[in-house]
Amino acid sequence: MDILSDAVAAMRVGIPHSNRTEVRAPWHREFPAQDGAGFHVVLQGSVWLTPTQGEPIRLQVGDVVFLPRELGHAIGDTPGIGIDRQATTQPGETTVLLCGAYRLDQSRAHPLLSELPDIIHLPARIGRHPALRGAIDLLGYELDTDADSGAIGPLLAVLLLYLLRAWYDDQPTGTGWGAALRDPAVHAALQAIHRDPAAPWTVKSLGIEAGLSRSVFAQRFTATVGTAPQSYLTWWRMTLAARMLRDTDALLRVIAEKSGYTSEYAFAAAFKREFGVAPGRYRNTAVPEVA
Structure with missing residues (x-):
């Protein structure tokens, strides 16, 4: 089970898009x-690349930049925002970009994605992140x-x-x-x-999965994840439940069972403790995922 995949799937809505420019x-x-x-x-x-918050970043061939929460930015042959660039009779350097965007539900961001910086810059390095480079090549080809x-x-x-795997692999x-x-x-x-x-997970049974005693496991989990095991379990169950309420017609009984x-x-x-509204009210007001 890929936890990164689950975290992304829990936030994604709609259809992503991309273009080659x-x-x-x-x-500009x-x-x-x-x-x-x-x-x-x-x-x-x-x-x-000039973010609305922060200093401009110079990107070279092979560089990848990811903006996990789009706060606004500009790209161009020179740094800056609000620049009016007019074409000249003698165009300069040619730049080719592969760009894309994802719709994400930031209202309930997985903590794994919440801790990401506003801008992730992955410079081109020989031999680094071959899977990412392979995905880029395939997307460009298509x-x-x-x-x-x-x-x-x-x-x-x-x-x-x-992209996310590459960033986390580079972190100390x-x-x-x-x-x-x-x-x-x-x-x-x-x-x-x-x-x-x-x-029916308990701290003890999760500790057994981890190969640690109950107390040691609870301490290590909380120190790294930032929340206690049972708190994370409840958060994840409610996140999945909210998605099922929003995107499916499953009976409340079925959703309850799948949520433990x-x-x-x-x-x-x-659910009401977590979201402040009853499941039925949430289902009636939530916007379903756009196919």
């Missing part, structure tokens, strides 16, 4: 803030040969996963989700929760 200097494009995430890959030339290819959506989903050991994913014991417990969230509750009443009470 070729421009010549001088050029701005992207407003939105509920989602975006990325740019420099295939040829160089780019200045966009070049058939912009309506049915493979583009799945490739964008894979690309997002590899310590606390946080990077440490949790690398800690064999904590990772085993997280996998167990994600594999079967409805199971033996009765609709117990589930409804837990």
